[in-house]
Amino acid sequence: MSRPTISIHRPRPAPPQFVAAADAIHGLARGLNSPFHRRPPPGFLRGIDFYSGFDLLHAMANGMHGFHAAHGRYPDLLEPRTYPDKVFWRKFLSLTKVPESGDKLNHGHFIPDRLKPLVLLPEVVWRSALPRLPDDDEIEPGWYFLKANHGSRFNARVRFPLAADARDRLAAEAARWLAHAYGFGDGEWWYSLIPRRIFLERSLSGPDPIVTWEFTVANGVLAGVNAVKRIGAVTHVAWMRDDLSVHDFQDPAEYATVAPARPADYGRLVELVLEIARPFNFVRVDLHLVDGAIYLSELTLSPSNALAGRPPDFDRHLSALWNVLE
Template identity: 30%
Template sequence: MAHAGERWPIGDQPARGASLRSDRGQADRDDQEGRLGARRPLAGTWDRGRRRAGRSGAGSSERDEVILAAVLRVHLLYLWQHRRVLHLRRPRRFSEWVQHRKLFDRDPRLPLLTDKVAVKALVASALGDDWVIPTLWHGRVLPARPPAPLPLVIKARHGCGQIAFARTPAEWDAARAQASGWSQTRYGRWLDEWAYAGVTPGLLVERYLGDGDTLPVDYKLFVFGGRVAFVQVHLHRATAHRWIVMDRDWVRASPPTHDPDPSRPATLDRMIAGAERLARDHVFLRIDCYEVDGRPLFGEATVYPGSGLLPVVPASLDRQMGSLWRQAREELGF
């Protein structure tokens, strides 16, 4: 369930007619700066990539080609999705820092965090077994019969957005067919999400946490430099999926909509403390949690939210998160 909505925007949809003039003005200035300096970020990034890959020894030209292809791909995808030039040499927005991480951050801790089976041991060690949703089964091919009583959740261990719910035998059969291709492919290559490359492809099965067709609220905590700054609240994920961003003090950070502010979860303080413990010494992580039967549960850790290719609403929130990312890097000595 932690994957539902993974590829949705960071903020929520602005109310119809809501004024975002100040954001648009800043966005126009940013876009103008990007157009004027469009060649410089790519050139600077490519030069650094060449130095990292090395210019001597067998295979250097092949490495250069791989680096250049990745840089071009990231720039073009960002331009296509956001309709603005990517500032890769000096990222200013959250969405730009995600692109920077994809190309340059090779922190060896990241693959473990993206492995949805292996990360549970890390969470249990840091926070305790009661935070972890038990894995009932994992492997490459789902068995013909459910490994535990229905209802169940089926996920890919090596990707995101790959999830199926089995509440009945017919849904289990459908999930087997749907998941059959998940474990046959490597996730993240086409979006240059390096951390997924080393995760063993496979599937896992967990107990279903919902009530009938209703899924639990998904709380996605954005942690910069070990401190939670925002919580993205995902509502009605199975029917009318929408989301609202609150700050850590539970003040709305995204634009007004027809939805009232979501209720503050009773376990928010525990969620924040747990997320900050897991993300300690990291520049940025997103820690997803649920509140079930009065206690917090860990869902997943995300290192590339939305691959940085989806809009952050309002634009000022994108810049605010980008500033927090930069500050975290400076504080951690990057």
């Protein structure tokens, strides 16, 4: 796969996000302890290793532009203190296992062998490097998700057999997914190392929405839990502490829409999450819980690409637990 390129308008004088990115790179490059003087171990990369020359400046500037739009300021890469700053820092300076990180067809590699009988993967019934959907007689009738493996929001619920108009629409959508170098332009570079595929995954809930349990783990400590339900184009979130008590800022109506039932044997579930998260300094482990079975949905390394705003108390809680960056 050819390396994507970053396209960016270059007005004069330099826009402020370029100045902020250049200042950050200059600050990081100074001194004997500069991260630029350290090479990553085999099988790992950082953003500063992946991007070369002006690509690093451009990707960081693009990321900073979005960060400023979301938070009203630029991130601090020299002394990151807030949770969004640390997520942004992670994109460029944290060691990331490659090429499997972010690959929705290979995240099973992160399940320890001894846990594989307990933590399952949704069934993938078909995959392809081309935007051509399988014929109806190749797929058992039923509900599936059509997904791409190399980015976020590349998914559509489908039912086989497919109507002709649905097939054409989904093939066009899959072509757009496969053509998109997700994350390359603003710092989520690890997706660029994934061989792009589309695939069909059997739905765990048929045509109905399913709750995704998102466990945020920082420095080996469970920092918080979200229960997420996507209904059509709308995403509903229940924000909870590590013990599943609801945060004060949670909207009761939103919580009632998600209606997350407390998982059975929750203490054991947390132990499994922490074991999966053990190799990571920071990660969000996303699970589906269906009929007593546990399914790994994905591992997220930069939740919301550092763009989501959170109440200040919760931000401080997350940042305090994620107290060691590496």
